[in-house]
Amino acid sequence: MTDATLGSPLAGPARKKSSLLAVDALTKKRNASEARFKAYGVSAVVIGLLFLVALLWAILSNGLGAFSQTFIQVPVKLDKGAIEAAEKSIVKTSKYRAIINTGFRAELGRAGIDTGMDDRGLQKMMSSGAAATLREFVLANPDQIGRTVTFEFVASSRVDGYLKGRVKREDLINDKNLDAAHLDLIDAMRKADIVTKTFNWQFVLGTDASDSRPEQAGMGASMVGSFFMMLVVLMLSLPIGVAASIYLEEFAPQNWLTDLIEVNISNLAAVPSIVFGILGLAVFIQFAHLPQSAPLVGGLVLTLMTLPTIIISTRASLKAVPPSIRDAALGVGASKMQSIFHHVLPLAMPGILTGTIIGLAQALGETAPLLLIGMVGFIASNFPEGVGDGFLAPNSAMPAQIYEWAKRADPAFYERAWGGIIILLVFLMAMNILAIVLRRRFERRW
Amino acid sequence: MKFNTYASVAAFAIAGVLATGAAEARDQIQIAGSSTVLPYASIVAEAFGENTDFPTPVVESGGSSAGLKKFCTGVGENTIDIANASRKIKDKEVKTCAENGVSDIIEVRIGYDGIVFASDINGNSFAFTPTDWYKALSDKVVVDGKIVDNPNKTWKDVNGDFPAQPIMAFVPGTKHGTREVFEEKVILAGCEATGDFEAFKAANGDDKKAAEKACIALRTDGLSVDIDGDYTETLARIDSNKDGIGVFGLAFYENNTDKLQVATMSGIQPSTETIASGEYPVSRPLFFYIKKAHIGVIPGLKEYAEFFVSDEIAGPSGPLAQYGLVADPELAQTQEAVTAETTMGN
Structure with missing residues (x-):
């Protein structure tokens, strides 16, 4: 429609003289609509980019934590009698846990940390997979029995979460998996250099783990x-x-x-x-x-x-x-x-x-x-x-x-x-x- | 369409070659079923793999009904060995099983699971009774002797002691075993306690079944939302709607105490102790079912079952109780039954 009024050179005497240099109303209108369209396009691209940035930010901020993991260093004395007794029971790993606990207590004592916790409480610090790690080592290296070997055990998910800032002190009031005493213990252990946080190879290379030990799960x-x-x-x-x-x-x-x-x-x-x-x-x-x-x-x-x-x-x-x-x-x-x-x-x-x-x-x-x-x-x-x-x-x-x-x-x-x-x-x-x-x-x- | 045929023919050819290459007996136990039992089964499977020379069993999720359906498809190496269920196997399923040759089934009760009602940790606290839930969620209630559409909009309408918080409930969808327990132990119990059950019965010509159905029909005006996903979804809904109250498993709640507060039911705080003693009213037994025909064929099957119900695992101080399972006080009987391979109906 606009073309018709614009285009025809024989449009009659009413036709205005126009100059290429002077911008008339119609040209202005067309230029404005072009500018508007460009603005729509740019805003579409910007919205798309914003979504992408939001997505990447969400993924990275939530996911990067999975790539680091807290470990607890514990020297464990591989006592022959204790290991033989453990191998005879049904749930062998629970006995191996007791062996680890003894080592852990000794290590804490050496660092001058007083826990005042029972074995159950102490166990909550470490992944329940620690016992399996120990058993695998013993079965693979029977010649090491009788010596003291230092292991790096995976810390439990709550301990790990505390060091990553995911678990906070005020969250613990109702939590039966951990309480404030544990957090004090972690802080003391960090001072004594018993805990380390390193890249989590197990997450990249390991297998899936059961619901009770998320800290061990891997892709x-x-x-x-x-x-x-x-x-x-x-x-x-x-x-x-x-x-x-x-x-x-x-x-x-x-x-x-x-x-x-x-x-x-x-x-x-x-x-x-x-x-x-x-x-x-x-x-x-x-x-x-x-x-x-x-x-x-x-x-x-x-x-x-x-x-x-x-x-x-x-x-x-x-x-x-x-x-x-x-x-x-x-x-x-x-x-x-x-x-x-x-x-x-x-x-x-x-x-x-x-x-x-x-x-x-x-x-x-x-x-x-x-x-x-x-x-x-x-x-x-x-x-x-x-x-x-x-x-x-x-x-x-x-x-x-x-x-x-x-x-x-x-x-x-x-x-x-x-x-x-x-x-x-x-x-x-x-x-x-x-x-x-x-x-x-x-x-x-x- | 034709290409699909080509593709499947070629696929079968390759599959055939591969299958004959590795045709020796399956050495891994295969388990499927309830997503409520899955965490427990995976904990046991992992420990079983660590403590024995057998490979770690694989545990699929998918729901009690789906698992039992798979379980009942027949006997043989490419059927599953164990079905996990958050409810008892139904007679209909036993019949289907028998028709497909699965006649000897060993039923193992592993413990109890509590169903809790939890809301946002910073919101109002509640002390519920089944009556409150019935009045809040039922499609129709009896007011002044007449059956009317549920008029209650806030918890204050339901019970004068409650704050005027809008009713917003996230309940498990109908495909979940949890829903059945919720309907039976909470809504139906509330229906009976208020006396509405009798009114429904009278209205339905003394038909008890129809009255029950009328009791457990939940309102559809958007104040009760069915969650077909997992508890994670319920938690996310409560996170975005602080007035929401959700139905959770006890174990899930205990893992998320930083975000949720739990309500008491009939004055009882849900915990492993109150559920084991039977004081807390909303709980249910958890089961798994073993195909007896597979014992001796699939290596480690019986050992797995015995390992599962041993005191060190399923007992009150074992890892399952630690995670949230309520240990069965009659575990010793279950252990005996597993050792003797006692099948159902014997």
Whole structure:
């Protein structure tokens, strides 16, 4: 409408003389609307960035604590009689705890700290996993029995929380797990250099721990689970996806059947992932009798999810190779197969790899289908022994482990869930950067 | 669709190769079921792995019903060995089990779990009775002999002694075992105590079942919110709505005493002692169920069960009690039953 009044040079005698230099009202209006649109755009970007900053800040502020851990140094005398007695009981670790307690008391006495606590109270300072650490050491090094060895035991989650500022003195009135006397003890121990705070390798490399000892829980085993799942996804979805795309793009006749397949692939890419989980439960576990909670099954389910993504991106990169390449190859006498495998596919490879990596990254962060095939719970408690076990022994995956931790009661698990998100994000970012680098280095523009 | 078929065919081929490669017997106990029992089961599983030569059992969560359903799918290595449950197995489930060949089931009661009512630590304190909860949350109540929609908006409306804090309750969703206990031991008890039960019974033509149903129907006007997630979600809701009062497991509350204060029920403070003695009214037994057919096939299964119920673990001074389980005063009988492999119905 405005164009009509503006545009026509024959608009009649009423037409105003205009100058290019003088800004008239209409131009002003148009410039203003452009400026407004730019402002909208900038504010949209700023809002997006603000959300990103808020998210990153929340993740880092909540999660970084998981990467440091408090340890208590205790010299323990490995008394032969006590160890033999412990090995004879049902719950051996509870006897080992008593051995640790004796050592701990002696150490506190040496530092001149008077506790006035009974064994139960003293035990609350240290992770209940300390006894298992000691027992493992004794079983692995029987020659050390009779000597005094200094151990670094993991401090309990409350003690750790106190040193990280998560647990405060005023919170302890109702807390049956710790009281003010413990905090005084920690302060005294810190003065005496019995406690140290170091980088928490156990969190990155360890296995999951039960609800009573969050301080011991780690992502390691579930990382291995995720790794084996991604291996299955890669081994299956890359060859199947590429073969399907080449056939559909280069060989398949154009008819209603291929059209139908095409539509279905696009639709599958948009199917919610939980649907694949139900399918996996029905097909792989209940029908094919594959083992529960196995990374193999998880990988198969995620393959179903990733395939459409890979097929779509592969087809797009095959399409992007100009027809002149095919024509030239055919022109010098190559067969259709030769033209594709010698010329088209190598040129499309960077695009295919990028699509595959993005697909894998998506699969790596997927939780919903894993809920249904039994990968959530106290699962990632053992490292697999060997490759076959890696595929078939029950294991969890990184996102499933994070979900599980976020559900547990102890606040220290909550911190670990955020820490797990940091690890997962590092993996996702590394994969995406790899995809970008591949694209930048090898992609050709026509 | 066609691609799915291709994918599954290829997947089966690879899976087949892998499965034959590692076809030896499963050596790890597999457990599934109640998310209330999960913390206890994981503590025991971890200790079991540390103290014996058997691998650490895996414990899946998912809810009592889901676990028992899995348990009842049949006998064999790719079915689970143990189902955890926060309620007794139902006759219907026993029947399904038997139809699928799971006939010998060993029932093990591990202890009791208290259900507590907790609110924000800086808010008002409450001393509830079941009647208060019934009056606050029931869909319909009896006023002056007539059944009307629940008119109460604040706790003061419910009980003159309470502050005028708006009613906002976060109760477990219907898929939780906790909900059943809440309905039966709190809402229904309150319904009976007020005498409304009789009114509902009369209104429903003397039908007791229908009267019970009318009692436990919760209001749907937004003052009672079903939480389908875990207690963590309930805690988050209370964090953002300081007037909220939530239903928690005792163990969860004891791990979050810095954020929550607990209300008394009928004048009794919930604790492991009051629940063990039966004084605190809202508690329930926790169970796990073992497939007898798997004992001797899956290594360590019986040892796990015996380890679980041993005094050092499930007793009053064991790690489970430390975490919040209320030890079973009749643990010795359970130990005997496990050792003798006594199945249900015998």
